[in-house]
Amino acid sequence: MSYDTKTHELLRSILHELRCIHRELHPPNISAFDIKEITMFPIAPGFSPVYTATPIPAGTFPAAGNVPVWTSSDTTNAPVTADATGLIATVAIPASAVVGTTFTLTISYTNADGTVATGTLAQTIVAAPVPDITGFTIAQTS
Numbered sequence: 001m002s003y004d005t006k007t008h009e010l011l012r013s014i015l016h017e018l019r020c021i022h023r024e025l026h027p028p029n030i031s032a033f034d035i036k037e038i039t040m041f042p043i044a045p046g047f048s049p050v051y052t053a054t055p056i057p058a059g060t061f062p063a064a065g066n067v068p069v070w071t072s073s074d075t076t077n078a079p080v081t082a083d084a085t086g087l088i089a090t091v092a093i094p095a096s097a098v099v100g101t102t103f104t105l106t107i108s109y110t111n112a113d114g115t116v117a118t119g120t121l122a123q124t125i126v127a128a129p130v131p132d133i134t135g136f137t138i139a140q141t142s
Contacts, residue, residue, distance in 0.1 A: 030055040030113040033119025044128040045097040053107045074103035
């Protein structure tokens, strides 16, 4: 059976659309997350570093209505809150946080088939950096 060029292109277009619909209805499972700090803020008292979680393998994403959940191993020194997507989180390190404390951030996601994907990142709270000099005063003393 042979098709003319228009029919062939139409069938290719329909096949492409069907594949897109199939991926939407049956997305591949997320197997893990890669967590990175994206703001370059120090992990120090008084700062709020922001983290992003990238699903692995590339091209996977959480299903609509099923948001990943972030937790912190130290909710006092490193409380974590996530955005609506569940892929971006902020750790608001209080000014009273103990320098030298290590905490672990964990993101968890349950795939449609019940398998759980996680990602973890250990961080240590360091001393706040010395502020940059932004000006000075010269005074004559004698």
